Amino acid sequence: MRPRLAVYKFASCDGCQLQVIDVLGRARPHLGELAELLDIEHFLEARSRIGAGPYDVGLVEGSVSTPHDIERIKEIRQQCRFLVTIGACATAGGIQALRNWGQIDDFLSAVYATPAYIDTLATSDPVAAHVKVDFELRGCPIDPGQLASVISAFCVGRKPRLPGYSVCVECKERGTVCVAVAKGIPCLGPVTQAGCGGICPAHDRECFGCYGPDRQEPNLVSLTGFYERHGANRDSLGRLVQSFNAWAPEFRTEHDRLSGDAP
Amino acid sequence: MQPVWLPRHGLQHLINVLRDRGHRVVGPQVADGAVVYRDLADASLLPTGWLDHQDGGVYRLHHDPRAGTFDHVVGPHSLKNYLFPARETIEAWSRTPDGWQQTTPTYEPEQLAVIGIRGCDLAALAIQDRVFMGGESIDVRYKARREKLFVVAVNCRRAAATCFCHSMGCGPAAGPGFDIALTEVGDRFAIEAATEAGEAVLADITGRVSLVPLTPDEVASVRHVPETLRETMQARVAEEGKPRPRSLDTEKIRELLFENLTHPRWAEVADRCLSCANCTLVCPTCFCSSVGEVTDLTGDEVSRERQWASCFTLEHSQMHGANARPSTASRYRQWLTHKLAGWIDQFGTSGCTGCGRCITWCPVGIDITEEVAAIRESPASSPPLSPS
Numbered sequence: 001m002r003p004r005l006a007v008y009k010f011a012s013c014d015g016c017q018l019q020v021i022d023v024l025g026r027a028r029p030h031l032g033e034l035a036e037l038l039d040i041e042h043f044l045e046a047r048s049r050i051g052a053g054p055y056d057v058g059l060v061e062g063s064v065s066t067p068h069d070i071e072r073i074k075e076i077r078q079q080c081r082f083l084v085t086i087g088a089c090a091t092a093g094g095i096q097a098l099r100n101w102g103q104i105d106d107f108l109s110a111v112y113a114t115p116a117y118i119d120t121l122a123t124s125d126p127v128a129a130h131v132k133v134d135f136e137l138r139g140c141p142i143d144p145g146q147l148a149s150v151i152s153a154f155c156v157g158r159k160p161r162l163p164g165y166s167v168c169v170e171c172k173e174r175g176t177v178c179v180a181v182a183k184g185i186p187c188l189g190p191v192t193q194a195g196c197g198g199i200c201p202a203h204d205r206e207c208f209g210c211y212g213p214d215r216q217e218p219n220l221v222s223l224t225g226f227y228e229r230h231g232a233n234r235d236s237l238g239r240l241v242q243s244f245n246a247w248a249p250e251f252r253t254e255h256d257r258l259s260g261d262a263p
Numbered sequence: 264m265q266p267v268w269l270p271r272h273g274l275q276h277l278i279n280v281l282r283d284r285g286h287r288v289v290g291p292q293v294a295d296g297a298v299v300y301r302d303l304a305d306a307s308l309l310p311t312g313w314l315d316h317q318d319g320g321v322y323r324l325h326h327d328p329r330a331g332t333f334d335h336v337v338g339p340h341s342l343k344n345y346l347f348p349a350r351e352t353i354e355a356w357s358r359t360p361d362g363w364q365q366t367t368p369t370y371e372p373e374q375l376a377v378i379g380i381r382g383c384d385l386a387a388l389a390i391q392d393r394v395f396m397g398g399e400s401i402d403v404r405y406k407a408r409r410e411k412l413f414v415v416a417v418n419c420r421r422a423a424a425t426c427f428c429h430s431m432g433c434g435p436a437a438g439p440g441f442d443i444a445l446t447e448v449g450d451r452f453a454i455e456a457a458t459e460a461g462e463a464v465l466a467d468i469t470g471r472v473s474l475v476p477l478t479p480d481e482v483a484s485v486r487h488v489p490e491t492l493r494e495t496m497q498a499r500v501a502e503e504g505k506p507r508p509r510s511l512d513t514e515k516i517r518e519l520l521f522e523n524l525t526h527p528r529w530a531e532v533a534d535r536c537l538s539c540a541n542c543t544l545v546c547p548t549c550f551c552s553s554v555g556e557v558t559d560l561t562g563d564e565v566s567r568e569r570q571w572a573s574c575f576t577l578e579h580s581q582m583h584g585a586n587a588r589p590s591t592a593s594r595y596r597q598w599l600t601h602k603l604a605g606w607i608d609q610f611g612t613s614g615c616t617g618c619g620r621c622i623t624w625c626p627v628g629i630d631i632t633e634e635v636a637a638i639r640e641s642p643a644s645s646p647p648l649s650p651s
């Protein structure tokens with residue numbers, strides 16, 4: 001029997017689900033058609049038919065941000081034999097985790113006419129803060145090739161082949177001239193997990209850290225220190241580490257250190 | 264063959280002749296803020312008038328009308344990008360009703376000609392030749408590419424602060440290994456051939472532009488161009504507000520490093536090192552790769568892919584159950600001691616040519632010459648470990 005797939009959405013922009021549709025919906029070059037490998041049983045963004053659980057593999061997009069989300073993710077955990085979180089929101093809390101630095105009541109009264117109707121958590125949390133996650137696939141959004149690799153590895157029963165190095169390796173592979181060295185643009189690539197293929201530096205922009213902190217002791221203090229000594233402003237460095245993966249522990253700690261909020 | 268003068272406009276003829284002889288021609292060009300290697304059809308794209316200022320973690324181009332065509336030095340790319348590409352499919356297999364069939368396409372390397380190779384990179388070429396085809400195990404693809412390579416070298420007459428070829432005995436004169444070498448003098452180039460292929464190219468150029476032989480006096484003064492630079496490099500001293508001119512004391516360096524495997528400097532450099540691998544990937548001699556199998560979704564198509572690897576990544580030293588070099592300190596030490604010491608045991612030469620790329624392209628400017636100097640300054644009093 002083919003594995004049965006479920007896809008879920010929490011607090012997110014739907015971009016990662018679009019990548020899932022992209023992967024399922026068309027044959028990948030050199031890969032073939034993923035939809036032939038699985039039965040899509042629950043995927044509200046893509047089809048209205050819902051097959052009953054439990055499911056073999058569940059993909060979760062989005063962060064946990066309400067008490068109801070907590071109940072729902074616990075229920076989903078029970079329904080899915082293998083739970084994979086996808087994207088910066090599900091793996092690190094997403095851009096909306098910026099609220100974790102503020103006061104939730106201030107936001108509520110600024111945005112809603114009747115804050116009393118709003119039932120929310122004070123923080124935007126990664127899924128793993130609430131349930132056990134079997135595999136985290138990072139990225140903002142996730143890379144279709146990596147998703148296909150994770151799903152096919154799951155179907156065959158082997159480890160997915162994902163990069164365990166920095167974005168700089170991808171720059172060097174594609175021959176990109178380093179924007180940090182040649183243009184003095186503070187870039188997060190040296191401390192960011194590879195995955196995108198080094199897109200932004202190839203288009204003359206810094207790496208924004210979409211794939212989260214590099215898994216091997218990312219040395220943010222050294223990197224931002226070098227940028228600062230070469231003229232970068234501390235506030236802008238704080239904002240650089242405070243984007244899609246702001247709440248990832250290493251980026252969060254560095255932001256707080258730069259802004260003087262560190263304990 | 265006697266060196267001859269090639270006028271500046273003759274560079275276009277050089278490119279044309281190489282192309283007519285079936286070469287893909289690659290040469291230095293300004294792109295994305297650096298002098299990089301790209302396909303070259305038009306001599307006006309050569310970086311005439313551009314100078315590169317290099318320091319730890321910093322590279323900037325400046326236009327200077329007095330600068331010649333080759334007064335820049337080495338950029339982020341090297342011959343390695345062409346002879347040992349970042350990714351390569353080594354084998355491919357398909358599952359068929361009759362069992363597994365090998366589908367690896369027959370390999371036909373292109374006939375590549377690269378213009379602008381410096382002394383340091385010729386030395387690096389010799390080192391990679393040794394690694395990939397000098398022993399019992401030969402990398403057939405590297406060898407096939409290498410045999411078709413045509414090298415147009417350039418004698419440096421300017422060095423960047425990060426250049427230290429003079430310390431490593433690898434430059435600034437273009438050593439052996441080239442087909443043709445150019446030395447820029449005023450508005451023309453002294454050009455000499457060192458191989459039959461090189462002479463054939465010169466003969467073809469002669470049909471298009473007249474090449475005047477150098478007088479014996481001119482030969483002597485042209486030979487003096489890189490020699491003058493070498494003397495200048497040896498005499499360079501640090502000046503306030505300017506990048507420190509690099510040099511490396513190689514006296515008993517193998518013993519120095521192996522006797523200082525527990526030196527506190529390794530922990531100190533690890534505080535700065537990002538483990539990002541840039542230094543190894545820009546280094547023209549680093550040769551590590553990883554090999555992995557890639558399948559399509561059905562598992563019917565399988566290919567074996569080789570990819571650049573680096574001793575700075577954790578996965579490079581991951582073995583079943585444990586990691587041999589779990590800390591940045593141990594990985595930086597691995598790199599530096601292999602490059603400057605272990606390499607001598609393994610291949611009979613240093614693994615460093617003094618090109619300075621690892622210094623410039625390190626995002627935090629970690630400097631191999633400075634690290635060695637720091638260890639030399641205060642050798643550890645702790646008992647030495649064996650280098651195994």
Ligand code: SF4
Pocket residue numbers: 167168169171172176177178179180181187188189190198201206207541626
């Ligand atoms: S541009 Fe950024 S990611 Fe690329 S090599 Fe430079 S620092 Fe690394």
Ligand code: SF4
Pocket residue numbers: 336337381382383384419421422423426427428429433434435436617618619
């Ligand atoms: S290291 Fe020496 S040979 Fe290489 S570019 Fe610099 S001066 Fe030229």
Ligand code: SF4
Pocket residue numbers: 542545546547548549602614615616617618619620621622631
């Ligand atoms: S170690 Fe550094 S200076 Fe030496 S050859 Fe490699 S990149 Fe060049």
Ligand code: SF4
Pocket residue numbers: 535536537538539540541542543575624625626627628629
């Ligand atoms: S020495 Fe520099 S380039 Fe090399 S891994 Fe460390 S930080 Fe990266």
